[in-house]
Amino acid sequence: MKPPKVYLALDAVTKTSTSEEFYIGDFKRVAILCRRAAHNAGSTSFSVNTGFAIDGSATTIPTMTANVMMILNVENDNTETNITHGSVVLAANGDGFGWLDPSTMGTHLSVTATETTDGTHTAYIIGWED
Amino acid sequence: MTPKVTTALDGVVATTTSNQIYIGDYKRVAILFRRADNAGGTSKFDVKAGFATDGLASTDPTMTTYSMLIDNVANTNGETNYAHTASHSIAASNADVFVWMDPLCPATHINITVTETTDGTHSAYVIGWED
Numbered sequence: 001m002k003p004p005k006v007y008l009a010l011d012a013v014t015k016t017s018t019s020e021e022f023y024i025g026d027f028k029r030v031a032i033l034c035r036r037a038a039h040n041a042g043s044t045s046f047s048v049n050t051g052f053a054i055d056g057s058a059t060t061i062p063t064m065t066a067n068v069m070m071i072l073n074v075e076n077d078n079t080e081t082n083i084t085h086g087s088v089v090l091a092a093n094g095d096g097f098g099w100l101d102p103s104t105m106g107t108h109l110s111v112t113a114t115e116t117t118d119g120t121h122t123a124y125i126i127g128w129e130d
Numbered sequence: 131m132t133p134k135v136t137t138a139l140d141g142v143v144a145t146t147t148s149n150q151i152y153i154g155d156y157k158r159v160a161i162l163f164r165r166a167d168n169a170g171g172t173s174k175f176d177v178k179a180g181f182a183t184d185g186l187a188s189t190d191p192t193m194t195t196y197s198m199l200i201d202n203v204a205n206t207n208g209e210t211n212y213a214h215t216a217s218h219s220i221a222a223s224n225a226d227v228f229v230w231m232d233p234l235c236p237a238t239h240i241n242i243t244v245t246e247t248t249d250g251t252h253s254a255y256v257i258g259w260e261d
Contacts, residue, residue, distance in 0.1 A: 006182070006185045031236060073195075
């Protein structure tokens with residue numbers, strides 16, 4: 001199996017921002033690493049947007065729509081399903097992560113960091129081709 | 131297809147955190163926890179995960195609690211989902227316990243911390259399949 005590819009989607013932005021659209025059509029599995037720094041009292045909500053290049057081209061930027069099927073890093077018992085939700089929220093300095101459900105992927109992905117009050121916000125997209 | 135086995139914790143006798151282990155090339159990962167020399171205490175094994183943002187196996191990333199370990203628990207036919215957990219304890223016995231990383235939720239690195247209560251010898255192994 002090939003090692004994963006890593007894209008820096010948001011590079012320490014300091015206000016609400018949306019990344020460029022990254023082509024993920026060749027990936028079978030995708031993780032999103034979200035990082036908040038310079039925390040004082042606020043929070044960062046990281047959400048993802050999915051689109052489909054209807055010409056099949058990696059270079060065509062499609063219309064992007066919120067993808068609320070991100071799997072969150074949360075425990076569950078066997079009467080509960082995986083938590084799928086739209087966002088990873090960090091209210092302290094640190095990392096959080098989520099994964100795209102492989103059943104609900106698109107050809108392109110962007111990440112939005114919504115800032116409340118303060119902070120520095122970074123996001124990476126990590127993709128596995130096999 | 132032969133899995134690769136990495137010894138994360140090798141018979142340690144105190145609370146210990148393993149090195150960070152690169153798993154970015156694996157499609158499936160199992161983790162075996164082992165407690166020996168029991169005299170009534172507990173071994174609690176916790177798993178953290180991280181992502182090397184430069185894509186390198188040799189880079190140690192920031193590690194965060196990984197809550198998507200599939201637990202080895204029975205389901206009734208009314209319970210159709212995997213139970214996910216971040217840790218497993220072995221109390222008052224010599225035993226093996228195993229969990230699996232949910233293949234939907236990969237990472238590039240993991241490490242394992244064993245927290246000893248009272249006594250015991252503690253080991254952990256990471257078993258990875260590349261295909």
